[in-house]
Structures are given as structure tokens and as C-alpha cells.
Amino acid sequence: MPSTRPTVADLQSLKGKRQLSKLRVFSLEEAEAAERAGIDIISVPYDLIFDPRFRDAAPTRFAIPGDEQAKMGATTDEILRTAVKLRAASADAMYCSASLQTIRRLRDEHIPVCGHVGLIPAHATWTGGFKAVGKTAESASFVWKQVRDLEAAGAFAAEIEVVPAEMASAISRRTPLIMISMGAGAGCDAQYLFSEDVLGTHRGHYPRHAKRYRDLAAEFDRIQSERVAAFSEYAADIQSGAYPAPQHMVGVDAEELRKFEAFLESQT
Structure with a gap:
């Protein structure tokens, strides 16, 4: 990665060359740790992006705010207004699992959008709940359609969650989108985990794809x-x-x- 903050074009240029690292962080301390550790992409809550100290903590990380508004049922106009504010506050892109119409509106305003395919937690009822998506040719075709729809809507990337590795790899090879794997194997363009899983800070269920590198809960x-x-x-x-x-x-x-x-x- 360059010493300055990467652009969407920089990330796209790395597709097929090396895997990127992505981490969900929840605090300034975690953002600073991601900066010092060389994590490529960080997912952050809205309030962290709006904190004026954020870029002092993570000056060169590509930051994608999360999906708080869409989860609360915000309208396209509300999401767009928030996205413009997030961009002004130094966000590099916008994660959005709302409608394709909303993604198109964001793209029309030149806001880079990261979509979501496979198991989308906010929409899990449509795919049978919190379980893998794409284990059959038919359901993998559904994931492929999600990817093509995001391409057409103007997204530059997509999280692909809990999809069999072989299916995800076959999809990633055939799309210009940066495919960010969360439990979808090593054949995508990036790997994504939450800091709480990496650090072992919670006592609840750890998903299959999580890997604990520390046990901070015990600490x-x-x-x-x-x-x-x-x-x-x-x-x-x-x-x-x-x-x-x-x-x-x-x-x-x-x-x-x-x-x-x-x-x-x-x-x-």
C-alpha cells in the first residue's frame, strides 16, 4: 500500500495480485492499532468517522463506515444525506446493504459503495436465517445475481459472507468488484473479521470463520x-x-x- 491513504482505484489495481486485510474497529485505540499494524481497510461506526480525532489515529487507512442507517430503515434520501456527511468527514467509501436504487443514488453522487451478498444479516430471513448461502448451484446462482446487480448499480466492492469457498472463488474471478470475504474462503480479494473476534473481547458465540489471536476477555x-x-x-x-x-x-x-x-x- 502507498504511504498515503489509498483510493478506490488503488484497491482495484490490486485485484488478483494480493489479498487485502479488512477489520471492523470500534474505538480510536483500535483504529490506531489497525493503522500501526498495516490493516488495509477498516470498517468503522458512524460516530468514529465523525470524531475529529479519527484521522489522527488512522491517517492512511481506507475507511468504510458501517450500515447503521439502513439497519434502522432509513430512506434512500436519508442514507444519501448521511453518506455525503460521512464523505466530508473523511470516509473513503460507504457500506450499504439497502436497495439497488439506493446504491445507484449514491453512485450517481460519486460516492464509492461497498455492497453485500450471500448471508446479509439484515436480510437473512430471505435466505433461511443465519446460515451459509450458496451451497447448491441454484443458491450460488442467486449470489452471482446479487453480484451482477451490484455491478450494474455501480458498486465497487461487495462483502461476500458465509458462502462456500469454491463458490465464492468462482464468483470473485468473474467480477470486477473487490470481493471481501467474511467466511467465504481465500479465493476472494480481501479477508474481513471484527476486532472483537480477533482480540477475543466477547464471551458470546464466535462464528466459524473467526480466529482469535488474543484472549483479551480474560485480561x-x-x-x-x-x-x-x-x-x-x-x-x-x-x-x-x-x-x-x-x-x-x-x-x-x-x-x-x-x-x-x-x-x-x-x-x-
Whole structure:
């Protein structure tokens, strides 16, 4: 990747040459870590893009805000207005799982769009719930149609989620879209995971495609235990008189104290 922030054209030029890395981050600290680690693409919540400190944390990462509005049922006009604001706030593209009409509207305003095919969580009821899509020739043809529709609507990329690796690879080879795999194998153009899966920060279900590189949940548990212990010791010190000790207090000259007490006596 160049030392400056890559463009859509830069990413497109890498198709078929090397796999890109994509990570969903949730905080400035994670954005900075992604920057320092050399992650190619970061997916970010809207509020992170709008934080004026964001580009100080991740000045050269290609940033794609998530899909908060579409999940809340926003209209095409509302999504477009938000996309324009996100672009002004330094977003490099817009993730959108809304209608093809909405994607076309965004593309007409020259806003790069990353779509979604395969298992789309917000639309999972249409494909049978939270399970793989494309395990048969018929259902893989449905995914292929989704890709072609995104091409026609003007998207530049698409997440392809929980599709068999062989099917996803066959699709990726036949489309100009940058295909971003989330559980769809190594035959696409990029690999995508959430930071909470990579860092092991949650205690819920980890999807099949997730890989934990750290167990920060255990570290957070250790820190919480230390926090409780410190608070308990503090409360106990107050009860025993160990806190505050002389070194925690401001002293006063004995003569000045005598004068002040004499003054108080004169006031009663």
C-alpha cells in the first residue's frame, strides 16, 4: 500500500495480485492499532468517522463506515444525506446493504459503495436465517445475481459472507468488484473479521470463520478483579484510618493553627 491513504482505484489495481486485510474497529485505540499494524481497510461506526480525532489515529487507512442507517430503515434520501456527511468527514467509501436504487443514488453522487451478498444479516430471513448461502448451484446462482446487480448499480466492492469457498472463488474471478470475504474462503480479494473476534473481547458465540489471536476477555477479567480489589482496599483503609495518611494531607504551621483556633473561639 502507498504511504498515503489509498483510493478506490488503488484497491482495484490490486485485484488478483494480493489479498487485502479488512477489520471492523470500534474505538480510536483500535483504529490506531489497525493503522500501526498495516490493516488495509477498516470498517468503522458512524460516530468514529465523525470524531475529529479519527484521522489522527488512522491517517492512511481506507475507511468504510458501517450500515447503521439502513439497519434502522432509513430512506434512500436519508442514507444519501448521511453518506455525503460521512464523505466530508473523511470516509473513503460507504457500506450499504439497502436497495439497488439506493446504491445507484449514491453512485450517481460519486460516492464509492461497498455492497453485500450471500448471508446479509439484515436480510437473512430471505435466505433461511443465519446460515451459509450458496451451497447448491441454484443458491450460488442467486449470489452471482446479487453480484451482477451490484455491478450494474455501480458498486465497487461487495462483502461476500458465509458462502462456500469454491463458490465464492468462482464468483470473485468473474467480477470486477473487490470481493471481501467474511467466511467465504481465500479465493476472494480481501479477508474481513471484527476486532472483537480477533482480540477475543466477547464471551458470546464466535462464528466459524473467526480466529482469535488474543484472549483479551480474560485480561479484562483480570483487570476487573484488580479493580475490585483496589476499591475494597481503599474502603478498608478509610475504615481503619490508614487513609488518608500524613503524606496525603497538606500540613500547617502549629502557630498558624493556634491563631486560627483562637479566632474560631472568639466567634462563638
